[in-house]
Amino acid sequence: MSSHDQESTRPLGDGSDASLQNVHADLTANKPEPKDGYSMLPLFLLGLLSALIFVGSIYFVHYRGGVDPLVYDERFDPKTAAKSATVATVDPIAAGKRLYNQPGACATCHQVNGQGVAGVFPPLAASEWVSGSDERLIRLVLHGLVGEIKVKGNTYNGAMPAFGLGSGFNWSDEKVAHVLTYIRSEWGNAAPAVDVAKVTAVRTQATAGRTKPWTAVELEAVP
Amino acid sequence: MEGASIDASVRLPGLYFAAAAAVWLVVGTALSVIAAFKLHSPAFLADCEWLTYGRVRAAESAVLVYGWGFNAAFAIAVWLMARLAQAEVRRPVTLVVSGVFWNVGVLLGTLGILGGYGTAVEGLEFPAYVNMILFAAYAWIAIWALLTFRARRSPHVFISQWYLLLALLWFPWVFSLAHLLLVVDPVQGVMQPLVQTWYSHSLFLFWFGGVGVAALYYLAAKLTGRSIAHYHLSTLGFWLLVIFGGWAGPARLVGAPVPAWVVSLGIAMSFVLLVVVCVWACNLVPTLARASAAVRQDVSYRFAAVGVAALLVAQVASVLLSLRGVSELLQFTFVQSALAQLNHYGFFSMVAFGTLYVMLPRITGRSWPVPSLVGFHFWSSLLGCLASVVALSIAGYKQGVGLNRLPAGEGAVPTPIIDVLQSLQPYLFTQTSAMVLLVAGHVAFLVNLGWMAASCCSCCSPASSSLPNASKAA
C-alpha cells in the first residue's frame, strides 16, 4: 500500500498554486506508466461501475411498476394484474336517473314520474315507444322529434330536442345509453337495457350525418 | 503572478463573506438549540408564536443553508477561483455590495419565516420575494467568479475548478426552476414534493458538494505539498456525479404517493454514485495520508480529514437509507436528521472551516489572534457533531422500530406514538447538549474572526498594501 502511494503522488515543487497547476497538468497529459499492481485501480473502478449499472438496471426493471403514473406499489405490474380492479363500475340506472332529472332535460317535459302532461307531453311510463324497439328510441333521443306522434292511443304534437353528440345537449353515447336504460326500467317499464355500443353504432353508422329531427312516420319505418 | 496580490484582491469580499457566514452560523446553531430543547421540553418558549417549533426548525435550516452555507461557499469559491486561475479579482467592492444584498435577503427571509410568512417548502422556506433578491445577488457573485475563471493564467484546469464551475452553474438553474414551479406558480399535487426533492438533493449534492469537494482537493494538495493521488481518475468521478447525481433525488420519496418508477429510478441512479464515492476516496485519502507529522497538527488538515470521512460515510449512508427495506423502517425518523447533519455539518461545514482557517490568515496577512480558540473550535465542532449524529441515529432507529414494527406477541397493538417519543428523551437531551457545544465552538470562531477582521481593518490603508508575514506562506 505504501509503495503504491509513493508512486501515486508527486511533490508540488515550491508548493505555489502555479506549481500545483503544472504538476497536475503534467499528470493529466502523461498518465503515470502502469507498473505492477498500479493499473488495477482503474480496472477495479470500471468493473465496479459496470456492476453497479447492471444492478441498478435490474433493480429498476424489477421495480418499475409498469412506468405507470398511477402505480405507487413498486412490485405491482399492470400487465399481469387482474384487469377488473382498474375498470370503474358505473351503475347505468343511477347515472341515467341523474341525467333524466337534470334541469332542462327529460323531466322538464315528461315529469319526474314519467307521466308527461296530458295533451301536451307524452308519458314514458308504460309507453309502447319506450319499451319497444331500442333502435327507434336511440334515434329519437339522438336527433329529436317533430310533428305528430301517437302514444298510448293519444296523439301529441310537439317537438323534442336532440340530445346526442353534436346537438345542444351534446350527451355522450354512454349518457344516452344510461338514460334510456333508466326509462326502460323505471315506472313499471321492464324492457332490456340499452347498450352503449349500440348507441355508438346507430349514431356513427345507421344515421351518420343526420342533423335534422325525426318524424314519427320515419321512425315507424325503423325495425 | 505573486500569490500576495491575488490574496489582497480577495481580502475585502473574503473577509466580508467569512464574517457574515460566522454570524449566521452562530444564529443558526442558536436556533438549533432552541428547536432541540423544545423536543424534550415542549413548554419551553411555547407562548411565543415566533418561536414555535415548526417555525424555528424552518428558520434554522434556512439560516444554516442560505446564511452560513452560502456565505462560506461564496468566500471559498471566490478565493479558490482567484488562486487557481492565478488572477486577481477585479473590483472586489462590487462583490461585497451583492453580498450585502444576499444577506439582507436572508435576514428578511428568516424574519419572514419566524413571522409566519414562510412558504413551507422544505429547502425554499423563504417568502417568495426574498428569492428574487437572493437570485440577483447570487447572479452577480457567480458572474464575478466566472470572470475570474475566464481571466485565468494557467492553461490547466485543476479538478477543483471543475467542481466549482459545476456548483456555480448548476445552482442558478435548479434554484430558479424550483422557485418558479413551487413558489410562483406551484405545480399540481404531488409534483410539488417531486420538484422539492429534486431541488434540495441538487442543492446539497452539486452546490455544497461541489464547493466542498473543490475545497477538499485543493486543501489536500496544498497542505501536504503533493499532487492528488490517482489524479487522472478525478475527472471520471466528476462526470459520473454530473450525469447520475441529478436523478437520485426522488429516492427520498419511498412509499410516498408519487409514481413508483421515479423512486426506483432514483434509487438505481444512486447506486452509481457509489463509484463517485470510491473515486473521491482514492483521490483524497492517500493524498491526505501522505501528510507529515507537522502538517497533521495543523487545524485545517484536521478539519479536512474529518470532512473527507464525513463525506464518504454520508454518501454511502444515503445510498443505504434510500433502499426500500431500510426506508420502510427509518424514513420519517431522526436518522434522516442525522444524515442531513452529517452532510451539511460533518462534511460541508468542516471543510469550510478548514478552508477558512487557511484562507483568512493569507488574505488578511495576520495570524489568528487567539490560537487556543482555534483548537477549542475544532474539538467542540468534532465532538458536538459526532455526539449529535450518534444520538440522532440511535434515537431515529428506536423511533423507526417503535413506529413501524408491531411489538412481539400474539395480537399485539402498535406502541402509542407518545410512548415511542418518550423513550427517545435521553438521546434528544444528548443532542441538545451537543448543539450547545457547537454553539460554544462557533462563538469562539466568531470572536477570533471578529478580532482578526478588526485588527486588519484598523490598520489597512491603501498605502500599506505590502503584506507582512503570513501571506508569504502561500
Next chain:
Amino acid sequence: MNRIALLFLGLFAALAASWTGVILVNQGSVGRLARVVDANEGVAFPQPMPGLAQQGHLVYQDLGCAACHTQQVRRPGFGIDDKRGWGERHSVARDYLLEPRVLIGAQRIGPDLRNVGQRKDGQEGRDGREWHYRHLYDPQLTSPGSVMPPFRFLFETRKIVGEPSPKAIQSLLPASSQPPAGHEIVPTVRAERLVSYLLSLKDSYAYPEAANVYVAKSESQGGTAAEGAK
C-alpha cells in the same frame, strides 16, 4: 478552450436530462391528473376543501405543523400505518390534487394527519372540534406525555361583555387553567380555521388506482377465480 466549452455543454446536458426525466415526464402524466367523476354519485373527487378549511391550511402551513406531522399514509405491509388507524387505504396522488401547497412532510414526531378528520370526527362533542381545541390549548389534557407544544397563542382570554360567547372553551379545561372570574377563553379565528382544516382531512373515496397494489401470486389466482365465479 475547447475542453471548457465541452464542460459547459456537458453540465448543461446532464442538468437538462435529469430535469426532463424527473420533472418534465411526470409533469406530463401526474402533473395533468384530473379529478375522477363518480358516475353513481355524479360528483368529482377529490372535492374542494370548504372555505374555512382552506384558510386553515394556511395556518397549518405558517405554524410549520409539517415539521412533525406527515400527511401520507403508506400502504399496508410497508410500515404499520394501517394498523395505527392512520387511514383506510394508502394515499394516492389524486388525494392532493386540489391542495395549493402539498405538505406530505418528512418527519413523524407526531402521528400522520392525513385522515385526522375521520379519527376525531364526532368522538367528543360537536364534530370533534372540542377535542382539537383542548388538544391545541394544552396537549397534555388529551395526550399526556406528548411532546407537542401548547398553542395558547391561538386562544384569547377576554373579559365577558354582555352574554358569554357560545364558543368559549373554559368549561373543557381543568380547574388549573380557568380564566379569572368574569373572563372567558375563546379560540381565535385562526384556531377555528385550523381546526376546520384538520376536520376536513379525510381521504375516504376509493380511487381506481388505489387498487394498484401487488398481490402475492397464490392470492391473486384465488382472487381472479372468485371473480370469475361471480
